[in-house]
Amino acid sequence: MTSIPRDFYVPIVGFEQFGIDYGRINATFGYGEYFFGPGNGADSIAQNVTYNYGVDFDDQFVLYYDEIGKYIDAIGGITVTTEKRAQDYWYNFPPGTYEMDGETAVIFMRIRAFDTDIQRINRQTLVMEAILHKVREGISPKMIYEVLTTLLKDKTTQTNLGLSDMYSFYCLSRIIDISDIQVSPIPDTMFHPYTTETGAQVLIPHAEVVEFVQDSLDLLN
DSSP: OOOOTTTTEEESSSSSTTTTEEEEETHHHHOOOOHHHHHHHHHHHHHHHHHHHHHOOOOOEEEOHHHHHHHHHHOOOOOEEEESSSEEESOOEEEEEEEEOHHHHHHHHHOOOTSSSHHHHHHHHHHHHHHHHHHHHHOOOOHHHHHHHHHHOTTTTTTOHHHHHHHHHHHHHSSSOOGGGOOOOOOOOGGEEEEETTOOOOOOOOHHHHHHHHHHHTTTO
């Protein structure tokens, strides 16, 4: 797995008729939803990741922040261990181990005020790993089936995967060796901050990011 920072400022395709040819990579999701209708955001961002990094997509799955919290509650919460303090103006998580419900996990993932989007990506990864651990160790197959059924019926969920696909992924998660799951965040030496003419704070990815993303995902082959 790898994560692309939301503030990567890149060429954009698919919105030429609207006068948009450059912007943040994450904005392509919103553009797809706005210009082409609800449910088109994932296709738009996939198209632009492919255009910029040469990575093709077989499937897609979109789940909004608040919905993540709901399903963390459905599996009985998660245990998250952080080695670094996570803090903003309202919340403070010193290094340690936390039993988190869905609301707390979403708060933890959203914190950004005193660090960067890269640190936030790292916190989101901790939550994903905690969910994986809970699914592998602490939940019955019957409960997982019920959760997946509810998830796919949720109107906010966007995916081209069916219930049998999702349950197959669950079965894989039970047998795969954790050491075989490679998480490769893009190093902060491969991009630099930049202020656009309109005053927006963005990140400019360097040329080597393309090879890094492709090599990271090749680990799965």
